[in-house]
Amino acid sequence: EAGVVQSPRYKIIEKKQPVAFWCNPISGHNTLYWYRQNLGQGPELLIRYENEEAVDDSQLPKDRFSAERLKGVDSTLKIQPAELGDSAVYLCASSERVGTQYFGPGTRLLVL
Amino acid sequence: AQSVSQHNHHVILSEAASLELGCNYSYGGTVNLFWYVQYPGQHLQLLLKYFSGDPLVKGIKGFEAEFIKSKFSFNLRKPSVQWSDTAEYFCAVKGGGADGLTFGKGTHLIIQP
Numbered sequence A: 001e002a003g004v005v006q007s008p009r010y011k012i013i014e015k016k017q018p019v020a021f022w023c024n025p026i027s028g029h030n031t032l033y034w035y036r037q038n039l040g041q042g043p044e045l046l047i048r049y050e051n052e053e054a055v056d057d058s059q060l061p062k063d064r065f066s067a068e069r070l071k072g073v074d075s076t077l078k079i080q081p082a083e084l085g086d087s088a089v090y091l092c093a094s095s096e097r098v099g100t101q102y103f104g105p106g107t108r109l110l111v112l
Numbered sequence B: 001a002q003s004v005s006q007h008n009h010h011v012i013l014s015e016a017a018s019l020e021l022g023c024n025y026s027y028g029g030t031v032n033l034f035w036y037v038q039y040p041g042q043h044l045q046l047l048l049k050y051f052s053g054d055p056l057v058k059g060i061k062g063f064e065a066e067f068i069k070s071k072f073s074f075n076l077r078k079p080s081v082q083w084s085d086t087a088e089y090f091c092a093v094k095g096g097g098a099d100g101l102t103f104g105k106g107t108h109l110i111i112q113p
Helices: none
Strands: A005-007 A010-013 A019-024 A031-037 A044-050 A053-056 A065-068 A075-079 A088-095 A107-111 B004-006 B010-014 B019-021 B023-025 B031-038 B045-050 B056-058 B064-068 B073-078 B087-095 B107-112
Touching: A005 A088, A010 A019, A019 A088, A019 A107, A031 A075, A044 A065, A044 A075, A075 A088, B004 B087, B010 B019, B019 B107, B023 B031, B023 B087, B031 B064, B031 B073, B045 B056, B045 B064, B045 B073, B073 B087
Parallel strands: A010 A107, B010 B107
Antiparallel strands: A005 A019, A019 A075, A031 A044, A031 A088, A044 A053, A065 A075, A088 A107, B004 B023, B019 B073, B023 B073, B031 B045, B031 B087, B056 B064, B064 B073, B087 B107
């Protein structure tokens, strides 16, 4: 069974530029999560989707971050414009409705 | 808001030594508890989990953890570590109506051959 797929794996951009990350969850997993992991820290939840509905986006900085999961399968997380402090690893995870979360490899973002 | 505390940020052990990594959480209600591991260059993988039942749970690669409700703890143990156990270990909690996980800051474990 394929795991959670994320792309790109690495991204280097200059500040004020836009950037987007893509995630394809495990087949059949209705719940999708985006986390951000800063250096030396554990992951922190940004947003959770149940199918195509964002049911918890309280930790998403909405002034510059947006996310979508239009067909309830894959998802995109966008930052516009990026700031130096956005440098981090962005992780996607998926689960069945109330099951264990499985994580993708992450996208390592460096903002210069 | 929940919080998770991992007491040791860096641990260095020799092969065959016993391991115990501490984890405490703040939420007093029903919780689900997890230990994830991240080997160098790899993504987060589930080591073990506790949802209910026997508070002593066994995971992959000889790891186990004990849920002690009165102490709000979920410590990870392994009787004899191997060089291949070198990795970052994260304790995580789900509870209080939140469906996302709250992670600790992680413990970087280095096993010396």
